[in-house]
Amino acid sequence: MFIRRASDILPSQITPETVYRQRRQILKTLGLSVAGLALSACGAEELPAQPAARPLGKFDTAEAQTSFEQASTYNNYYEFGTDKEDPAKRSKDFKPRPWRVEVSGLAERTGSFDLDEFLDPKKREERIYRMRCVEAWSMVIPWMGVPLADIIQSFKPSSKAKYVTFRTLKDPARMPGQRQPILDWPYTEGLRLDEAMNPLPLLVTGMYGRDLPNANGAPLRLIVPWKYGFKGIKGIVGMRFDERQPSTTWEGLAPDEYGFYANVNPEVDHPRWSQASERRLAAGSSLFNARIPTLPFNGYGEHVAHLYAGMDPKKLY
Amino acid sequence: MAPPAKSRARDWVPWIKLLLWPLLLFNAVRLGIAMYSVQTGSDVNALGADPIAYLTHQTGAWAAYSLGLSLAMTPMRRLTGWPQWIRFRRLFGLFAFFYASLHLATYAALDLGFDLSHLLADIIKRPYITVGFTAWLLLVPLTITSTRGMMRRLGRRWGQLHRLVYLIGVLVVLHYAWLVKADYFWPIVFGVVLAILLAMRWIPQRKRAGRSEHVA
Numbered sequence: 396m397f398i399r400r401a402s403d404i405l406p407s408q409i410t411p412e413t414v415y416r417q418r419r420q421i422l423k424t425l426g427l428s429v430a431g432l433a434l435s436a437c438g439a440e441e442l443p444a445q446p447a448a449r450p451l452g453k454f455d456t457a458e459a460q461t462s463f464e465q466a467s468t469y470n471n472y473y474e475f476g477t478d479k480e481d482p483a484k485r486s487k488d489f490k491p492r493p494w495r496v497e498v499s500g501l502a503e504r505t506g507s508f509d510l511d512e513f514l515d516p517k518k519r520e521e522r523i524y525r526m527r528c529v530e531a532w533s534m535v536i537p538w539m540g541v542p543l544a545d546i547i548q549s550f551k552p553s554s555k556a557k558y559v560t561f562r563t564l565k566d567p568a569r570m571p572g573q574r575q576p577i578l579d580w581p582y583t584e585g586l587r588l589d590e591a592m593n594p595l596p597l598l599v600t601g602m603y604g605r606d607l608p609n610a611n612g613a614p615l616r617l618i619v620p621w622k623y624g625f626k627g628i629k630g631i632v633g634m635r636f637d638e639r640q641p642s643t644t645w646e647g648l649a650p651d652e653y654g655f656y657a658n659v660n661p662e663v664d665h666p667r668w669s670q671a672s673e674r675r676l677a678a679g680s681s682l683f684n685a686r687i688p689t690l691p692f693n694g695y696g697e698h699v700a701h702l703y704a705g706m707d708p709k710k711l712y
Numbered sequence: 713m714a715p716p717a718k719s720r721a722r723d724w725v726p727w728i729k730l731l732l733w734p735l736l737l738f739n740a741v742r743l744g745i746a747m748y749s750v751q752t753g754s755d756v757n758a759l760g761a762d763p764i765a766y767l768t769h770q771t772g773a774w775a776a777y778s779l780g781l782s783l784a785m786t787p788m789r790r791l792t793g794w795p796q797w798i799r800f801r802r803l804f805g806l807f808a809f810f811y812a813s814l815h816l817a818t819y820a821a822l823d824l825g826f827d828l829s830h831l832l833a834d835i836i837k838r839p840y841i842t843v844g845f846t847a848w849l850l851l852v853p854l855t856i857t858s859t860r861g862m863m864r865r866l867g868r869r870w871g872q873l874h875r876l877v878y879l880i881g882v883l884v885v886l887h888y889a890w891l892v893k894a895d896y897f898w899p900i901v902f903g904v905v906l907a908i909l910l911a912m913r914w915i916p917q918r919k920r921a922g923r924s925e926h927v928a
Contacts, residue, residue, distance in 0.1 A: 462756075464757060468760075468761055469761030477895035664837075674764060674765070682751055682759075682822055685822075686824065
């Protein structure tokens with residue numbers, strides 16, 4: 396089992412948020428200068444002193460990142476409305492604390508836990524992952540969280556447990572999107588336990604070195620980078636260990652379009668659109684070159700492909 | 713332009729048209745300026761987080777609105793009895809073709825980067841794109857035959873040909889509904905509006921002395 400040591404100082408504390416936020420500006424300024432020339436000619440003194448970038452971790456991508464502005468104002472979170480701008484606009488008054496998570500099912504340690512008890516914030520680490528939406532757009536986001544495997548282990552699932560299922564808060568008073576019967580609330584997502592124990596999935600409480608914005612699923616969400624974004628359930632209030640495969644929200648709505656596995660797979664098109672390529676929404680994407688090929692397992696095949704040995708790849712969507 | 717009706721005080725139609733032009737062009741100009749801001753980097757968020765999706769949605773929506781307006785002119789004439797409504801119909805129809813063409817161009821050129829094999833595969837394999845592309849294709853002959861000369865030359869057949877616009881309306885609603893994931897609210901609104909506009913063609917004509925009737 397590979398578990399990265401969490402250092403006491405988070406990488407994002409090394410890189411100040413101001414620098415994070417000005418990344419695009421810095422890149423743009425850099426772009427104006429001829430490569431190799433000193434920056435003095437184009438006003439380097441205006442730039443904040445740039446600390447040494449942290450070394451990339453084993454699972455981090457070095458690709459150009461999506462801006463915080465883009466990543467926090469454009470996503471799907473139907474609990475706050477179906478437009479991609481809705482989550483940011485309509486979640487402003489949402490209070491993500493206090494927050495409790497109920498752990499249930501086939502495990503030794505079950506019950507209701509305060510978020511800080513459920514996930515020790517001191518153990519957070521940063522991971523820069525690609526995020527591929529089933530709608531064929533993608534982002535690159537630095538998340539902060541704790542590997543799901545570590546958290547699962549702390550609850551000691553029994554040997555009978557084969558799946559882990561997550562549940563979003565259901566509270567139409569706080570989540571206006573739930574006042575319409577668009578999805579079968581509460582949103583439910585799950586993983587096979589061996590998938591969940593892979594070192595990649597992260598239970599996330601922050602991004603870009605700050606607390607997770609309400610729009611992105613505050614205070615607790617899941618990130619499974621080799622699967623389509625809808626597997627990354629937000630606003631988690633429940634985690635359950637099951638013996639049988641749970642029925643999950645999108646699979647229940649349209650099983651031929653959104654499978655339980657939902658592995659990013661350029662070979663299997665969504666019945667209504669192609670999954671062979673994606674629009675990368677990130678710094679440096681121009682209006683004319685935004686589309687890039689989609690990779691099997693979203694490029695994480697070396698870490699996860701073995702989980703599906705012997706399975707029909709056509710079923711892995 | 714035809715001269716104003718003999719005895720009427722003033723023909724307002726050309727003036728209203730003059731006003732409609734900038735209104736209908738507004739979104740294309742706004743999007744063009746925003747594209748420039750994004751490309752030059754003066755405002756990278758001018759088109760939102762997903763610029764190509766935004767351009768696609770905006771041009772598609774305005775194509776649908778223009779088409780809806782062109783389909784609303786006959787019902788308006790029937791409701792109000794004012795025959796002049798029909799003189800705005802071509803303007804709206806041409807703008808529908810204009811925005812539909814921008815919509816298709818955004819998809820083909822920006823989203824797919826002129827990857828024609830991808831475009832062709834999409835047109836054949838993706839029902840919502842098949843339907844949308846068909847709607848655009850059907851708008852082409854209507855646009856070509858929209859001139860006064862063609863109208864005269866085609867005579868009765870002009871009216872028959874231009875009934876294609878009803879089919880185009882249905883295809884447009886289908887195109888929209890087919891790409892929605894779960895929330896059908898707006899496609900349903902579009903569908904209901906279209907159904908009302910088409911149903912209103914059965915409302916008996918309110919006669920007004922004087923003007924003769926054009927093709928419906």
